[in-house]
Amino acid sequence: xxxEQRIQLTVNGKSxxxxxxxxxxxxxxxxxxxxxxxxxxxxxxxxxxACTILVNGRSARSCLMLAVQADGADIVTIExxxxxxxxxxxxxxxxxxxxxxxCGYCTPGMLITTIELLQDNPNPDEQEIRETLSGNLCRxxxxxxxxxxxxxxARKAQSVExxxxxxxxxxxxxxx
Amino acid sequence: MKPAWFDYYAPRSLEDALRILGDGGTxxxxxxxxxxxxxxxxxxxxxxxxxVDINRIDTLNRLHVGTDSLTVGALVRHADLLRNAHVRxxxxxxxxxxxxxxxxxxxxxxxxxxxxxxxxxxxxQPSVLLTLDGTIVxxxxxxxxxxxxxxxxxxxxxxxxEPGEMVVELRYPRPPAGTGAAFVEFARRxxxxxxxxxxxxxxxxDGVCEKARLTIVGMGEGPFRARxxxxxxxxxxxxxxxxxxxxxxxxxxxxxxxxxxxxxxxSSSYRRHLAGVMAVRALETALARTRGEQVG
Numbered sequence: 421x422x423x424e425q426r427i428q429l430t431v432n433g434k435s436x437x438x439x440x441x442x443x444x445x446x447x448x449x450x451x452x453x454x455x456x457x458x459x460x461x462x463x464x465x466x467x468x469x470a471c472t473i474l475v476n477g478r479s480a481r482s483c484l485m486l487a488v489q490a491d492g493a494d495i496v497t498i499e500x501x502x503x504x505x506x507x508x509x510x511x512x513x514x515x516x517x518x519x520x521x522x523c524g525y526c527t528p529g530m531l532i533t534t535i536e537l538l539q540d541n542p543n544p545d546e547q548e549i550r551e552t553l554s555g556n557l558c559r560x561x562x563x564x565x566x567x568x569x570x571x572x573x574a575r576k577a578q579s580v581e582x583x584x585x586x587x588x589x590x591x592x593x594x595x596x
Numbered sequence: 597m598k599p600a601w602f603d604y605y606a607p608r609s610l611e612d613a614l615r616i617l618g619d620g621g622t623x624x625x626x627x628x629x630x631x632x633x634x635x636x637x638x639x640x641x642x643x644x645x646x647x648v649d650i651n652r653i654d655t656l657n658r659l660h661v662g663t664d665s666l667t668v669g670a671l672v673r674h675a676d677l678l679r680n681a682h683v684r685x686x687x688x689x690x691x692x693x694x695x696x697x698x699x700x701x702x703x704x705x706x707x708x709x710x711x712x713x714x715x716x717x718x719x720x721q722p723s724v725l726l727t728l729d730g731t732i733v734x735x736x737x738x739x740x741x742x743x744x745x746x747x748x749x750x751x752x753x754x755x756x757x758e759p760g761e762m763v764v765e766l767r768y769p770r771p772p773a774g775t776g777a778a779f780v781e782f783a784r785r786x787x788x789x790x791x792x793x794x795x796x797x798x799x800x801x802d803g804v805c806e807k808a809r810l811t812i813v814g815m816g817e818g819p820f821r822a823r824x825x826x827x828x829x830x831x832x833x834x835x836x837x838x839x840x841x842x843x844x845x846x847x848x849x850x851x852x853x854x855x856x857x858x859x860x861x862x863s864s865s866y867r868r869h870l871a872g873v874m875a876v877r878a879l880e881t882a883l884a885r886t887r888g889e890q891v892g
Binding site for chain 1: 597598599600601602603604606627630631634635638639647649651675698699700701702704705785786787
């Protein structure tokens, strides 16, 4: 039985084909084989949430998947959040504006987790945000500023949507 | 790399998976969601020689809502249940317990069948299957067999699965009309392994309890069916007035019959106390729900 396998996958819109040991974790593959070191490893057994990435649009702990399991998958890591022109993702912007990070170690996992939350639930209340964040450990912020950041990101997305909606209704552009 | 070496297979059919698993004997393990198995591999608590990844077997994705029962295939994730309105409506106990399984990213990957097969004493899914009188469909190279939940869970991290066998499907009968159910648990942080929890289901007719089901979570040996407590409730009038005494009696029987363990989180005596508290909370909520009240 071969201890290595060839896999093909897409990470942040870029296609890769690599040969990997079957026991290699997806997290180690992303960091050491693709050199995308924005995905952080804390506990390596699914408790801390630092290594959370999007696999086919859904959040997953990359330390709890094997690289060979990602054959054919479409993956987004923190490096894939910025727009091509370098503009930060609205959630990154909200963390920046609201002091949602200090040392930054947990931040990649926090961002991926909260981006998925807003996709499923565009207007979460504080309790829902805290429930979602329960799987991501932060030892600096005390979480309050992270919760604030997510609330701010949700409000901003809602107001952008309202403005777009109004502009479409009245046929006008720009100011409401 | 943290896990020890293994031979990795990702078959496309159940037949192939069962053949490889059968050849692997006691050294073979099924990899589904991996949310319990991968930590055990990473920590080298387990080092199986053969890993059979079933994620490429499309037929195991089946989630079927029938008139009489719900069928959950081996690749149905916890999150799949929560995203299905028919499951939430027809099997609210299952949905309520599933919201308390770990965290979003883990619910996205982890499977219901995997949790049942693993039988961690603090896990939610085994207790729900037991409370709802579910059936486990098992496949091996010798064929299929079915077991009631009652006969499947045999102790801490132990089940009736033989080497070479795997759980392919779970079936949950649809709860009858007049039924109210609730799942509650207590953990040090939301989503952590429960220190204690309870799943309760009451079927009421004209104020009398026709059927009572109570399962306690977190007691060392896997889901604990509190029969002594069920007996004290069955065929009893449980109105608003009577419920306090009835549930206190049930809780006393729970604390007298559970067999909790000491561990790093808490003492066995505190766990025993908590089992009674969880039982009362679950029973109260279940009873309110038999009256159609929105609780919890």
